[in-house]
Amino acid sequence: MSDLIFVMEKKHKRRLQEKFPNKLKNKQLICLDIPDEYRFMDDELIEILKSRVSEYIEVPE
Template sequence: MKLLFICSKNRWRSLTAEKIFEQYGVYDVKSAGTEEGARIKVNAGHIGWADWIFVMEKKHERRLHEKFRQELQGKHIIRLDIPDDYEYMDEELIDLLKGRVSEYIEVPEEHT
């Protein structure tokens, strides 16, 4: 299963999610950002690649729909509602990500 995590600049939230979920070894994981100046800017290739797309905020979901309407058809898009209040690998952010994502996909038991 291929997971794509999206935030604004791909520096803190989505990059943390990528690092956390790739360590399980059961998912292919990428992350990207929606804004100019993002570490990795989301493109149509990312959308086409992903089975599940997790966005941090409503604005990220809106930006994806505006730019990639065609590519998003048939895709699972999940809004996690995680504000931009955390730094990279913040423990509270990690707990939030694991908790919210586990509502949609299986998080391996030893890593919950």
């Protein structure tokens, strides 16, 4: 299981915390504050995700 978990919206974070409270102990759950209104694999979304996630981890080009 990951130690670092990213979600796009606060409601996603809340749902995970409600559904998996024990699994999330000692995990960092990070909300990227990206509206979940993009199509799957949308180019714009991918760029936003890379940018936001790169603040926390190294992202390959």
